[in-house]
Amino acid sequence: MSVLVVGASGAVGGAVVAGLREHGVAVRATSRTPQKLVLPGEVQVFAADLNRPASFGAALDGVDRVFIYADLDEPEALSAAFVEAGVRHVVLLSSSSVTFPGASDDFNGSRFIRVERAIESSGVAHTFLRPGGFASNAARWSWGVRGDSAVPLPYPEAVQVPVHERDIADVAVVALTGDALIGKAPILTGPERLTLRQQVDTIAAVIGRPVEVIEQTEAESSTMLSQYVPDVWVRQIIKDWREAVGATPAVSHDYERITGKPPRTFRTWVEDHAELFR
Ligand SMILES: NC(=O)c1ccc[n+]([C@@H]2O[C@H](COP(=O)([O-])OP(=O)(O)OC[C@H]3O[C@@H](n4cnc5c(N)ncnc54)[C@H](OP(=O)(O)O)[C@@H]3O)[C@@H](O)[C@H]2O)c1
Numbered sequence: 001m002s003v004l005v006v007g008a009s010g011a012v013g014g015a016v017v018a019g020l021r022e023h024g025v026a027v028r029a030t031s032r033t034p035q036k037l038v039l040p041g042e043v044q045v046f047a048a049d050l051n052r053p054a055s056f057g058a059a060l061d062g063v064d065r066v067f068i069y070a071d072l073d074e075p076e077a078l079s080a081a082f083v084e085a086g087v088r089h090v091v092l093l094s095s096s097s098v099t100f101p102g103a104s105d106d107f108n109g110s111r112f113i114r115v116e117r118a119i120e121s122s123g124v125a126h127t128f129l130r131p132g133g134f135a136s137n138a139a140r141w142s143w144g145v146r147g148d149s150a151v152p153l154p155y156p157e158a159v160q161v162p163v164h165e166r167d168i169a170d171v172a173v174v175a176l177t178g179d180a181l182i183g184k185a186p187i188l189t190g191p192e193r194l195t196l197r198q199q200v201d202t203i204a205a206v207i208g209r210p211v212e213v214i215e216q217t218e219a220e221s222s223t224m225l226s227q228y229v230p231d232v233w234v235r236q237i238i239k240d241w242r243e244a245v246g247a248t249p250a251v252s253h254d255y256e257r258i259t260g261k262p263p264r265t266f267r268t269w270v271e272d273h274a275e276l277f278r
Helices: 012-021 053-060 075-084 107-124 134-150 164-175 196-207 218-225 232-244 254-259 264-272
Strands: 002-006 026-031 044-047 064-069 089-093 123-133 150-153 211-214
Touching: 002 012, 002 107, 012 026, 012 064, 026 064, 044 053, 053 075, 064 164, 064 254, 075 264, 089 107, 107 123, 123 164, 134 150, 134 196, 134 232, 134 264, 150 196, 150 218, 164 254, 196 211, 196 264, 211 232
Parallel strands: 002 026, 002 064, 026 044, 064 089, 089 123, 150 211
Antiparallel strands: none
């Protein structure tokens, strides 16, 4: 059996490659810039772009299963290329946003829905991983923590259930090494609801020094985020925070059901990435 991991340079994709190798699976890996991949010699590396299905060529030769990100514009063409190449199972990193009311009218939800629908329509067996907000979104605070020991936020009381990228990868590996998750769409969250302020406090506890939350207006936050993130995402991030104040987002038990292990905590994510904040 051979598995192709598209986006092996990514946080989730890289952990999927590592997890598959631990299972003794023959892994191939792609990146749009494969020279940046640092992988053991037995992992075959290819250049491929999800937006250019023809670029997959030899990478798909003899491959049974594929892990992909949803960052693509023509999911119909890509799905057809996978079917044509004889891929029998596609595992997509989607998003829990597809399950939210009004998702098909929402910028974020609709792009994942389109990819899920294209894969379904192609007839290939599939698993849609639907994570909520990633713990790694807190990496955006690293410069403020390192610089001023402060994190500016417009909605510090926004509630999230941050999920560790390695939990998402663990479920991807289960999907890619058996048939148990074919046709399934597990929702993946962390184990606990945390406000943004509690997440900042967790970072402070792990690095062993105080980190202040500085309250911003939406306009101030928007100006700040625009330096790093495209405008459409800035609007989405602020809207998500605004709507999450006082919310009680669902805590999913799918990770534990699938892997038999408790999900990793936000604190574990901070400990795993403490160098970002020190
Ligand atoms: N942040 C959240 O809260 C959240 C929640 C739900 C879902 N998601 C989704 O999760 C994903 C982010 O996961 P992550 O943290 O692992 O990302 P990451 O570390 O930023 O890596 C993104 C990966 O996607 C690959 N990629 C992007 N566009 C590609 C293309 N056109 N062709 C081939 N590969 C492409 C990149 O590969 P190369 O650059 O090497 O080619 C890279 O390996 C996004 O799709 C996001 O929408 C995020």
